[in-house]
Amino acid sequence: MGLPPSMQVEESEEGRILTISVGPQHPGSGHFRLVVKVDGDIIVGADPDPGYVHRGEEKMCEYRNYIQNIPHLERPMIADSCGILYPFCLAVEEIANISVPERAQYIRVIMAELNRCIFELYWLGIYGIFLGHSTMFMWPMGDRELLIDLADAATGARVTHAYFVPGGVRNDLPENFKERAIRQLDYFKHRLDQYKDIFYANPLFLDRTQGVGVLTAQDAINLGVTGPVLRASGVKHDIRKVEPYDVYDQLYFEVHSMNEGDSYARAYVPFLEMYESIKIIKQCLEKMPSGPVRTKLGPNPRGPAGESFKRVEAGRGELAYYLVSDGTPKPYRVKLSVPSFRQIPAMPHLLKGAKLADMPAIYWSLNYWPVEADR
Amino acid sequence: MATVTQFSFADFVKSLLWLTFWILVIFTLVLLPIIFIVLFYVPAPEIEGIEITPYLLLTMMVNPEIGAPLIRATFETSFFKVAVFPGFTFAALFATAIIFIERKFLAKMQIRVGPYYAGREVFWWARSLEGLLQMIADLLKLLGKEVIIPSGADKPIFWAAPVVLVVAASGLLSVIPAAPGWVIADIDVGLLVIFAILGFFPLTALLASWASNSKYPFIGGLRALHQMISYEIPLILSVLGVVILSGTLNMSKIVGAQEPYWYILLLPIGAFVFFITALAELERVPFDLPEAESEIVAGWLTEYSGMAYGLIQLASYIKLYALAAIFVTLFLGGWMGPPVAGDLYLFGYNILPAEEGNGIFWFVVKTLGISVLMLLPRGINPRIRIDILLRTGWAKLIAVTFINIFIALALLYLGVAHPGVIGA
Numbered sequence: 066m067g068l069p070p071s072m073q074v075e076e077s078e079e080g081r082i083l084t085i086s087v088g089p090q091h092p093g094s095g096h097f098r099l100v101v102k103v104d105g106d107i108i109v110g111a112d113p114d115p116g117y118v119h120r121g122e123e124k125m126c127e128y129r130n131y132i133q134n135i136p137h138l139e140r141p142m143i144a145d146s147c148g149i150l151y152p153f154c155l156a157v158e159e160i161a162n163i164s165v166p167e168r169a170q171y172i173r174v175i176m177a178e179l180n181r182c183i184f185e186l187y188w189l190g191i192y193g194i195f196l197g198h199s200t201m202f203m204w205p206m207g208d209r210e211l212l213i214d215l216a217d218a219a220t221g222a223r224v225t226h227a228y229f230v231p232g233g234v235r236n237d238l239p240e241n242f243k244e245r246a247i248r249q250l251d252y253f254k255h256r257l258d259q260y261k262d263i264f265y266a267n268p269l270f271l272d273r274t275q276g277v278g279v280l281t282a283q284d285a286i287n288l289g290v291t292g293p294v295l296r297a298s299g300v301k302h303d304i305r306k307v308e309p310y311d312v313y314d315q316l317y318f319e320v321h322s323m324n325e326g327d328s329y330a331r332a333y334v335p336f337l338e339m340y341e342s343i344k345i346i347k348q349c350l351e352k353m354p355s356g357p358v359r360t361k362l363g364p365n366p367r368g369p370a371g372e373s374f375k376r377v378e379a380g381r382g383e384l385a386y387y388l389v390s391d392g393t394p395k396p397y398r399v400k401l402s403v404p405s406f407r408q409i410p411a412m413p414h415l416l417k418g419a420k421l422a423d424m425p426a427i428y429w430s431l432n433y434w435p436v437e438a439d440r
Numbered sequence: 441m442a443t444v445t446q447f448s449f450a451d452f453v454k455s456l457l458w459l460t461f462w463i464l465v466i467f468t469l470v471l472l473p474i475i476f477i478v479l480f481y482v483p484a485p486e487i488e489g490i491e492i493t494p495y496l497l498l499t500m501m502v503n504p505e506i507g508a509p510l511i512r513a514t515f516e517t518s519f520f521k522v523a524v525f526p527g528f529t530f531a532a533l534f535a536t537a538i539i540f541i542e543r544k545f546l547a548k549m550q551i552r553v554g555p556y557y558a559g560r561e562v563f564w565w566a567r568s569l570e571g572l573l574q575m576i577a578d579l580l581k582l583l584g585k586e587v588i589i590p591s592g593a594d595k596p597i598f599w600a601a602p603v604v605l606v607v608a609a610s611g612l613l614s615v616i617p618a619a620p621g622w623v624i625a626d627i628d629v630g631l632l633v634i635f636a637i638l639g640f641f642p643l644t645a646l647l648a649s650w651a652s653n654s655k656y657p658f659i660g661g662l663r664a665l666h667q668m669i670s671y672e673i674p675l676i677l678s679v680l681g682v683v684i685l686s687g688t689l690n691m692s693k694i695v696g697a698q699e700p701y702w703y704i705l706l707l708p709i710g711a712f713v714f715f716i717t718a719l720a721e722l723e724r725v726p727f728d729l730p731e732a733e734s735e736i737v738a739g740w741l742t743e744y745s746g747m748a749y750g751l752i753q754l755a756s757y758i759k760l761y762a763l764a765a766i767f768v769t770l771f772l773g774g775w776m777g778p779p780v781a782g783d784l785y786l787f788g789y790n791i792l793p794a795e796e797g798n799g800i801f802w803f804v805v806k807t808l809g810i811s812v813l814m815l816l817p818r819g820i821n822p823r824i825r826i827d828i829l830l831r832t833g834w835a836k837l838i839a840v841t842f843i844n845i846f847i848a849l850a851l852l853y854l855g856v857a858h859p860g861v862i863g864a
Binding site for chain 1: 454549550551552587655656659726729742818819820821822823824825826827828
C-alpha cells in the first residue's frame with residue numbers, strides 16, 4: 066500500500082518532503098499563496114507568491130488628477146484608509162506648495178490615530194481566528210464598531226472615508242464630536258484593559274506565541290521590515306518621531322518596543338500602540354484650535370515639475386509615496402512603498418524551521434495584508 | 441420546447457388529500473388484514489397474567505386504561521432501551537440540544553445574539569424559541585446538499601467512515617446507566633467496553649483522512665491519531681483510581697459504590713485528568729488541532745460535505761454526550777441525588793417508580809451540566825500546538841494520574857475505603 070497518487074513524490078533525497086499549497090483559496094491565507102514544504106511537522110521551505118489582487122494602483126494614478134486620485138488610493142487598505150492616503154496628501158502639498166490650516170492638521174492626526182485603532186482591532190480579531198480563538202475575533206470586531214461609528218460621524222463614511230484631501234480635510238468635525246470621542250475612547254480603554262487580562266495573559270496564547278518566529282534586531286534591519294514588526298525586535302524606529310509630519314512634534318507619546326522579537330512581541334506592540342493612540346487623540350482634542358479646515362484650491366491643482374517623497378507611520382509600518390510631477394495636473398509617476406510588501410522577505414526567513422502549526426501565528430504576526438502588498 | 445410546470449398551492453394540497461385517501465384505503469383493505477392474520481398465528485406475549493390478543497389491542501383504543509401495564513412493559517424491553525431511552529433517540533436529541541446550547545452560550549460570551557431568526561417570520565409559535573428551529577434548518581440544509589466525493593478517493597472507506605463513527609459513538613451509550621435498571625447492557629466489563637470503543641475513533645479518523653486522497657485531511661488524520669493515542673493512556677489511567685476504590689468494572693455497580701461519597705471528592709485529580717483527556721478525545725477547543733482551520737482547512741473533515749459531514753458532527757456530539765455521561769457515572773455519583781420526583785401514575789398504574797424517575801432526573805441534569813462545562817473552553821482559549829499537546833499528554837498528565845492512583849491505593853490501605861464500601 067503506497068501513498069495516494071496525489072501525495073507521491075519522486076524517489077530522491079527529498080522523498081520525505083510534502084508540498085502544501087496554502088492559498089489562494091484557504092481559510093488561513095487571504096488573497097495570497099504560500100507554498101510550504103514540510104518534513105513531518107517542520108517547515109523546510111516557504112515560498113510566498115503574492116500578486117493575486119494586483120490592481121495597478123500606481124498606473125491608475127497617472128490617468129487621474131491629484132484630487133481624483135483620492136478615493137481609489139485607499140482601496141488597497143480599507144481597514145486603514147486614512148493611513149494609506151496620508152502621505153499622498155503630504156506629497157501633493159509639497160509639490161503644489163499648498164499650506165494646511167492648523168486645525169486641519171490636528172483633525173488629520175485624530176483621524177489617522179482613530180484609523181490605526183480600527184485597523185489594529187481588525188488585525189487582532191483575525192489573529193484570534195488564526196490561533197483558533199473565536200472570542201478574540203468577536204470582541205475586537207464588536208468594539209471596532211464603536212470607533213467606526215465615531216469615524217462615520219466625522220467623515221460620513223464607515224471605512225472608506227476619502228477624508229484627507231491636499232490642503233486639509235474634506236469637512237470639519239461635527240459639533241459634539243469631542244464629548245462623544247472622549248466617552249467612547251474611555252470605554253475603549255476599559256475594553257483594552259480587559260483584552261490584556263483575557264487574551265494576552267492566557268497561558269495557551271503565551272504557549273502559542275512566545276518564542277515562535279524570533280526575528281533578531283539585526284535580521285529585522287537587514288530584511289527591511291518596518292513598523293510594529295521592527296519595534297517588536299527591539300529597534301525603536303517610528304516615523305512619527307524620526308521625521309515628524311503635521312503636528313506630531315507637538316504631541317507627547319511614547320514609542321513602544323520589545324526585545325523578544327517573537328510572535329508575542331509582534332502581537333503586543335500594536336496593542337500598546339492603541340493606548341498611545343488614545344493618548345494622542347485626547348491631546349489633539351484639547352489642543353485643537355478653531356479655524357478653517359481646508360485651503361481653497363483652484364480647479365486642477367498643479368505644481369512645477371519636480372518630485373516629492375513623503376512617508377508616514379501607518380498601522381502596519383512605514384508607508385511612503387514617491388511622486389513625480391511634470392507640471393501637468395496629473396502625476397507623472399506615483400510609487401507606493403507599502404509596509405506589507407516590506408514584510409514579505411521576513412516570512413520565508415521566519416517560517417523555515419518553524420512547525421506547521423506555527424505558520425498562522427508567524428504569518429499574521431508579520432502584519433502582512435495581501436491586498437495592500439499587491440497594490 | 442421545454443415545458444414549465446408552475447407550482448400551485450391548491451394542487452399541492454389536493455395531492456396531499458389524495459395521498460392521505462389512498463394511504464387510508466390501502467391500510468384498511470390490505471395492511472390491517474395482514475396484521476390480524478400474522479397476529480393470529482404468532483403466539484401473543486403475556487403481560488401481568490393478561491394475554492395480549494388482537495382483540496385486547498383493539499379494545500385498548502377505546503379504553504386506554506388497559507394500556508398502562510403495556511407501556512410499563514415497553515419500557516423494560518431491550519428495543520425501547522436501545523432505540524429510545526437511554527439509547528439512540530435520547531442521545532441524538534441531547535446532542536441537538538448541546539449544539540443549540542453551545543451556539544447560544546458562545547454567542548452570549550462573545551456579546552452576540554446567536555441563532556435567532558429561524559422560523560420567526562413564519563410561525564407565531566417560533567417567536568419564543570429564540571432560534572431553536574435553526575437546528576432543523578441546518579439539518580435540512582445538510583440533507584439537501586450534494587455529497588461530493590473527491591476524485592481518486594477510496595469510495596467504500598470514504599462512505600463507511602461517517603457511518604462507522606456514528607455506530608461507534610452510539611455503541612458507547614450501551615453501558616451508560618441512566619437510572620437503576622435503565623441500562624442497555626448491564627455487563628461486568630462496562631469500562632473495558634468503553635475503552636475498546638474509544639479505540640475505534642482514531643482509526644476511523646485516519647482511514648477517513650487516507651480515503652479522502654488529499655493533503656490537508658492526511659495531516660489532520662495523522663494529528664488526530666497522535667492526539668488520541670497520547671491521550672487515551674492518561675484517560676485509562678485516570679479511571680484506574682475509580683476501579684481500585686469500587687472494585688468493579690460494571691458501570692451500575694460503580695454508581696452504587698459511590699454511596700455516600702462521590703468519587704470526585706475522593707479523587708479530584710482523577711476527575712480533572714479525565715475531564716481534560718475527554719476534551720482531547722472529543723477534539724474540542726483547545727484540542728481541536730486535527731480540525732485546525734487556519735493551517736489545514738478543516739483537518740480530516742475537509743473533503744466531507746452534505747450529510748456525510750452531518751453524520752460526523754452528529755457522531756462527535758453523541759460522543760460528547762457519552763463522555764459527559766461517563767464522567768457523571770464515574771465521578772459524580774451517576775443517578776444519585778436528593779429525591780425530587782414521586783411515583784408516576786397513568787390510569788392508576790405505577791409506570792415509573794419514584795426511584796427511577798428521580799435517577800433519570802439527576803442523571804440528565806448532571807450530564808447537561810458537565811456538557812456545558814465541556815463547551816466552556818471554546819470561548820476562552822486558543823488552539824494549542826501539537827508538540828505542547830503531546831508533551832502535556834505523555835509527561836504531565838500521566839505523571840499526575842500516577843499520583844491519583846497512589847491516592848486511591850492509600851485510601852484503600854489506610855482503611856478509609858475498600859472495594860464496594862466507602863467510608864466503612
